[in-house]
Amino acid sequence: MRIMTGQVARKENFWDRKRELNDVWYKIDSGNHVLLVAPRRVGKTSVMYNIFDNPKDDYIVLYIDTESADKENEFWKKLFYRLMEEEFVNTLQNKAKNLFNKLKTIKIDEATIKGIKFGDGSELDYAQAFKKIIKELDADKKLIIMIDEFAQTIENIIKYESVENAKSLLKTHRELRQDSAVSEKVTFIYAGSIGLESVASKIDSISTINDLATVKILPLEFSDAKEFVTLLATSNNIDIQEDEITYLLNKIEWKIPFYIQLIMDELRKLEGRIQAEQIDSSFESILDNRNHFEHWHSRLKSLADNEYQFSKEVLNTIAENTIITSNKIVNIAEKYKLDDAKEVIHSLVYDGYINNNDETKEYRFNSPILKMWWYKNVTN
Ligand SMILES: Nc1ncnc2c1ncn2[C@@H]1O[C@H](COP(=O)(O)OP(=O)(O)O)[C@@H](O)[C@H]1O
Ligand SMILES: [Mg+2]
Known part of the structure; x- marks a missing residue:
């Protein structure tokens, strides 16, 4: 494979x-x-x-x-x-x-x-x-x-x-x-x-x-993801042990095959047995590649200007504070004179940026990787 x-x-x-x-x-x-x-x-x-x-x-x-x-x-x-x-x-x-x-x-x-x-x-x-x-x-x-x-x-x-x-x-x-x-x-x-x-x-x-x-189509379950990583590792001569696989998957958190592939592609370039620090630096490297994530940002640019500004501020807030509350969302909507903030939030959910699965009144990024990318490349 x-x-x-x-x-x-x-x-x-x-x-x-x-x-x-x-x-x-x-x-x-x-x-x-x-x-x-x-x-x-x-x-x-x-x-x-x-x-x-x-x-x-x-x-x-x-x-x-x-x-x-x-x-x-x-x-x-x-x-x-x-x-x-x-x-x-x-x-x-x-x-x-x-x-x-x-x-x-x-x-x-x-x-x-x-x-x-x-x-x-x-x-x-x-x-x-x-x-x-x-x-x-x-x-x-x-x-x-x-x-x-x-x-x-x-x-x-x-x-x-x-x-x-x-x-x-x-x-x-x-x-x-x-x-x-x-x-x-x-x-x-x-x-x-x-x-x-x-x-x-x-x-x-x-x-x-x-x-x-x-x-x-859901992200992979832990055990499934583990098998997937193991198979990719053996078929591409990547020397990684169980603890490091667990470390890697916990770090990815939102375990979609794409993120697993990106990390494995970085690890493939390394020699010897993979250590946790190398996994950390592989994350840094994939975040530096604009191509992997830029479409998430450009998609929002196709919205009406005030909707874009609103979405950007909502996502910036989450990138900085991990969550955003409904109250805060209402404030931001007022600032940009948005009538239908709910609709825009819905599309951020449907399109896969954020979810409120843990708490109805709190939104967070689906993926910590996207969150990190956003923080690094859009917020700052
Ligand atoms: N079943 C799978 N097995 C291996 N890799 C996958 C699988 N599904 C997705 N991927 C990886 O994720 C990337 C995106 O998959 P894709 O099917 O294009 O997603 P979508 O159509 O939802 O945007 C692929 O390029 C591949 O790297
Ligand atoms: Mg597709």
């Missing part, structure tokens, strides 16, 4: 996330559509690729990242072309003959998709085209369509097209899922680096996603 820091962990480099995968497959088998929920870097895309790389017998899997779409119709266009892509269609030849034949003939039979033009006749209405194809599928296997960075797509559409189009996209998805002729043939799985709940609630559209079965 190789150390991966950044790329999706696939095949032999994927640490088996049994609980999550069983849960996802259970939900797929029972006819649900799934929302994978976890902050960025916890491992959603890797879980999706595992489903893609090892589908159960009765399923065909399509993966698409739609982050670059910033118009409603562009989303559907991407999905439509992904479905029709030569590379995907050809993989069906041995696995799903009917589906293969169908997609092949649609490809030839342009007439199938013609006539679904927009009113002005300018461009194809790809949502309609997509729906039409799905409904006509006489598939031998069920299609799983995994849409990554979906919330980001919605946010892009809000920003670069309109709130109406964003709402409409969420609504069309809901309609597709509710349509039994579609649901019989397709399972949708959505994920993204920002919370779909926070984006949908911002535009009053929570009701369009409340039919989704959510599966939380």
